[in-house]
Amino acid sequence: xxxxxxxxxxxxxxxxxxxxxxxxxxxxxxxxxxxxxxxxxxxxxxxxxxxxxxxxxxxxxxxxxxxxxxxxxxxxxxxxxxxxxxxxxxxxxxxxxxxxxxxxxxxxxxxxxxxxxxxxxxxxxxxxxxxxxxxxxxxxxxxxxxxxxxxxxxxxxxxxxxxxxxxxxxxxxxxxxxxxxxxxxxxxxxxxxxxxxxxxxxxxxxxxxxxxxxxxxxxxxxxxxxxxxxxxxxxxxxxxxxxxxxxxxxxxxxxxxxxxxxxxxxxxxxxxxxxxxxxxxxxxxxxxxxxxxxxxxxxxxxxxxxxxxxxxxxxxxxxxxxxxxxxxxxxxxxxxxxxxxxxxxxxxxxxxxxxxxxxxxxxxxxxxxxxxxxxxxxxxxxxxxxxxxxxxxxxxxxxxxxxxxxxxxxxxxxxxxxxxxxxxxxxxxxxxxxxxxxxxxxxxxxxxxxxxxxxxxxxxxx
Numbered sequence: 138x139x140x141x142x143x144x145x146x147x148x149x150x151x152x153x154x155x156x157x158x159x160x161x162x163x164x165x166x167x168x169x170x171x172x173x174x175x176x177x178x179x180x181x182x183x184x185x186x187x188x189x190x191x192x193x194x195x196x197x198x199x200x201x202x203x204x205x206x207x208x209x210x211x212x213x214x215x216x217x218x219x220x221x222x223x224x225x226x227x228x229x230x231x232x233x234x235x236x237x238x239x240x241x242x243x244x245x246x247x248x249x250x251x252x253x254x255x256x257x258x259x260x261x262x263x264x265x266x267x268x269x270x271x272x273x274x275x276x277x278x279x280x281x282x283x284x285x286x287x288x289x290x291x292x293x294x295x296x297x298x299x300x301x302x303x304x305x306x307x308x309x310x311x312x313x314x315x316x317x318x319x320x321x322x323x324x325x326x327x328x329x330x331x332x333x334x335x336x337x338x339x340x341x342x343x344x345x346x347x348x349x350x351x352x353x354x355x356x357x358x359x360x361x362x363x364x365x366x367x368x369x370x371x372x373x374x375x376x377x378x379x380x381x382x383x384x385x386x387x388x389x390x391x392x393x394x395x396x397x398x399x400x401x402x403x404x405x406x407x408x409x410x411x412x413x414x415x416x417x418x419x420x421x422x423x424x425x426x427x428x429x430x431x432x433x434x435x436x437x438x439x440x441x442x443x444x445x446x447x448x449x450x451x452x453x454x455x456x457x458x459x460x461x462x463x464x465x466x467x468x469x470x471x472x473x474x475x476x477x478x479x480x481x482x483x484x485x486x487x488x489x490x491x492x493x494x495x496x497x498x499x500x501x502x503x504x505x506x507x508x509x510x511x512x513x514x515x516x517x518x519x520x521x522x523x524x525x526x527x528x529x530x531x532x533x534x535x536x537x538x539x540x541x542x543x544x545x546x547x548x549x550x551x552x553x554x555x556x557x558x559x560x561x562x563x564x565x566x567x568x569x570x571x572x573x574x575x576x577x578x579x580x581x582x583x584x585x586x587x588x589x590x591x592x593x594x595x596x597x598x599x
Contacts, residue, residue: 175337175396176306176313181569186533186599187499188307189446190300190564192454193439193482195474196281196320196347197461200236200508200518201526202547203471206268207240207249210545211510219511219546226275227509228464229519233546234512237468246537253475256483262537263486263495264528265597269541269550272506272522272557277323277459280505280522283557285328287586294338294577296561297452298331299586301338302577303570308449310407312400315445317438318344318456323505329454333579336393337400340454343412347458349438352412358405371402411448414440425484436481443488446498461504465517486530499532499567510546524550527560532567535599558591566593 202208215235223231238251244262257264274280279289286293294302301313316329319342329340344350359367375395382391410416414427414437425440426432438455445453457478463470482502489495507525508518524543530536541553562572565586572591576583 174399175335176301176309176400178305178307179303181304182571182574183569185567185569186497187531187567188497189450190297190452190499190501190532190568191442191446191485192296192452193478193500193502194284194454194456195461195478195502195504196323196457197277197459197463198280198504198506198508198520198525199461199474200463200467200471201268201521201524201543202508202510203236203238203467204251204253204475205249205266205526205528205539206543206547207251208236208510208543208545208547211235211547214546219548221548223509223511223548224275224523227513227519229509229511229513232512233510234516234518244537248537248539253471254479256479257486260483260486260530263490263530265530265534265536266526266528266539267541267555267560267594267597268524268526268539268543269552269554270503270507270525270527270557270560271550271554272525274506274522275520277462277505277520280520281323281328284503284505285324286332287558287561287588292327292332293584294332294334294586295327295329295340296564296586297329297340297454298334298338299575300452300565300568300570302331302334303565303575304451304568306449306451308407310403311411311445311448311450312341312404313451314338314340315450315452316340316342316454316456317441318347318349318458319454320346320456320458322459333389333584334577335396336389337396340452343441344438347434347456347460349434349441352414352437352441354404354408354412357401357408364405367402367405371398374398407448411444412441414444417444421488424487426480431476432478432480435478436484439481439485440488443485443492443494447492447494463508463517464519465514467517489531495531497532499534499564500530501527501564502529503527507547510548521548524548529564529597533599534567534597538597540594540597553596555594556590558587559594561586562591563594563597567598 212235214233219231240249240251243258248261250258274289283289285295297314306313331339378395425436427436442453506522509521513519565572572587576585
C-alpha cells in the first residue's frame with residue numbers, strides 16, 4: 138500500500154510509474170528538472186532574430202491620425218463631410234475633424250510624428266511604423282481579444298502563452314510570460330491566459346488596471362518557514378497532487394497546479410531581486426521618468442520590463458489600462474496619456490540599445506484599434522479597426538521606415554494592408570517560429586494563434 142505521507146521522491150516515482158495510470162504523468166517526469174520541465178527551452182523552427190518580446194499595450198485605442206499617421210488632407214478639410222460611406226455601428230458623425238496637434242518630420246528617415254510623442258520621436262530611426270493595420274471587432278472586447286488571442290469571440294490561448302509554449306523559458310527560476318498591470322475588463326484573464334494550452338504557459342501577473350503599485354508577486358515568499366521546511370511542505374503537497382493525477386489520468390488542471398507550485402518555489406530565489414527596482418542607479422531611474430508624478434507609474438513598468446527580459450523572461454506585456462478611449466475630450470485625454478508614456482518608452486528604447494539588447498528584443502507599441510478621423514460628439518473620436526498604426530523596434534525589423542498607407546483622411550487601410558493575423562505571424566517569425574507549425578491539438582483538431590490565416594510581412598524585416 139502506497140503511503141501518501143511518505144515524502145520520498147524515489148518512492149513517489151516508483152509508485153506513480155506502476156501500471157497504466159503512470160502513463161498520464163510520464164511526460165511530466167521525463168522533463169529534466171534542471172531545464173524547467175514543461176518550460177524547458179525549445180529550439181525554434183528557424184534561426185530567430187528576436188529572443189524576447191516587450192509589448193506596450195495602449196489599451197483603449199490611440200488615434201493614428203493624431204500620433205504617427207499624418208494626413209494633410211484631414212487638416213485641410215476640417216469640418217467638411219466625409220466624402221465616402223463610413224462603416225456601420227458607429228456613433229460618430231460623418232464630419233471630418235482635424236488633429237489638434239502639429240506634426241513634424243524627425244530623424245534621418247524623415248518620418249512624421251505628432252507633438253504628442255517628442256521623446257519617442259527622437260528614436261524614429263529605430264522604429265518600423267506600420268500604418269496599414271486593420272482588425273476585426275468594433276467593440277473593445279472583440280478587438281482586445283483579437284489582438285491578444287487571434288480570435289474576437291472564442292476562448293483561445295493568448296499570444297504570450299503561445300510564445301511560452303513554442304520557446305519555453307530562458308531562466309528556470311522565472312516564468313516565461315509576465316503581464317504587468319493588466320485590466321480586468323475587455324476579456325480580463327483571457328488576454329493573458331493559456332486556455333487549452335498547459336496552464337504553466339499563462340502569465341504571471343504583477344499589478345492591475347494599468348497601475349504597477351508595489352512591483353512584487355503576492356504570496357510568493359513565506360516569512361515563517363525556512364526554505365528547507367517549505368521544500369518539505371511542498372513535497373508533501375506535490376506527492377498528494379501527483380497521486381491524484383495518477384488516479385485521475387490526463388487532468389490539465391491538476392498538472393497545471395503541480396507545475397505552478399514548482400515554479401513558484403523556484404521563483405523565490407530569483408524573482409525578488411529582479412523585481413527590486415531600487416537596485417537601479419538614480420541615472421537609470423531618471424531616464425525612465427521614475428519619481429515624477431506623470432511618468433512614474435509607466436516608467437516603473439518599462440524599467441521592470443527591461444529587468445524581466447534581461448533576466449530571461451520571454452514575453453512581457455505592459456498595460457496603460459483603458460485610458461486611450463477618447464469618445465470626447467480628445468485633446469486633454471490623449472495629452473494626458475501620451476505624457477504618461479512618452480518619456481518612459483523612450484527611456485526603455487535608450488536603455489535596451491545601450492545594453493546591446495535592442496538587437497534581439499522586439500518592442501511593440503499599439504492598441505486594439507485606432508480612432509475615426511470623423512468627430513464623435515463635439516470633440517471626440519469613435520473606434521476604428523479599419524485602419525490604424527502599430528510600431529515595432531529591434532528584434533530584426535527594418536529601422537526608420539513606414540509601411541503601408543491609409544486613405545487620405547486616415548480611415549481605411551488601403552495600401553499594403555496588414556491584418557492582425559499578419560502581425561502575429563510576423564512577430565512569431567522573428568522569434569524563429571513558423572505560425573503554421575506552432576500548433577496544439579485540442580478537441581480533435583490542431584489550433585494555432587493565426588487560426589487558418591496570416592502571412593509574414595517580409596517587407597518590414599531587415
